[in-house]
Amino acid sequence: MSDPAPETRPADAGSSAPVALEVRGLGLTYRLPRRGPFEPGASLPALQGVDLAVPRGARFGIVGESGSGKSTLIRLLAGLERPTTGTVTVGGRPVDAGAGAGRLRWFRRITGLVLQDPYASLDPRMRVGSIVAEPLRSLRVRGDHDALVADALRRVDLPADAASRFPHAFSGGQRQRIAIARAIVHGPSILFGDEPMSALDVVVRARIIEVLQTLADDLGLTLVLVSHDIGVVQRLCDHVAVLDAGRIVDAGPIGLLDASEHPITRALVDAAPTLPSPPDGR
């Protein structure tokens, strides 16, 4: 059976919403290779002192320019990498990315992850059904795996016979749906995304946004989405945090993107291409 749902605890002062994910003092410093035998190894603080509280059921966007630390942050949140400082907790329970697979299984059960590149993330030699079922096998989920895979494929709007085909038979947008199906098949409550739409063209991107919105509504997911694309975050998210040089410099409800006077936020919003308007204008 599935592990118990994470407990809830009060969010930061000023909000009474239960917290899905809490981050305190999170930092990661990359050690760079030494340039010569007598040179000290340099280090790069990619992320420093990040505090976040993601309310349960929120659609939380993390934006920032290239190199600001977005992928580093989502990797830490998703338990793929161990922080140099600070903690990630779910319901007060620490996520120890250095622990063995067995000790982190509770966290893998309640989370899913979608990455940017739908071509690199799917094994071309495996049938789609087997790709989507992978978390069920590795997390030792009981039940009818074929039925769970069929349900996940239906939720992302792929035909049922997709399971018997190979990834090369699918377009980029369809492959990203396969990746999303794999990320939700085991029934997680938190879905992480690192630029899940940025490899896709505008029309397909809009469809994937719809798919994620419907999934979040139907399954009550908490979404944590990293993107350099302000338009995607404005459409999909209700909370946002702005990263700059490894630090959160601005955070709050999504209206912040229009209202904030922080120079980094303003620069990001002003540099964003204008979204295509609906047919009847603005």
Ligand SMILES: Nc1ncnc2c1ncn2[C@@H]1O[C@H](COP(=O)(O)OP(=O)(O)OP(=O)(O)O)[C@@H](O)[C@H]1O
């Ligand atoms: N494995 C690594 N080793 C050393 N430095 C790294 C490593 N991964 C990332 N960095 C550096 O850490 C900083 C943050 O990188 P990160 O990939 O998190 O940025 P990002 O905001 O996701 O950028 P992008 O929008 O281009 O994807 C950058 O300076 C990057 O060069």
Ligand SMILES: [Mg+2]
């Ligand atoms: Mg990145």
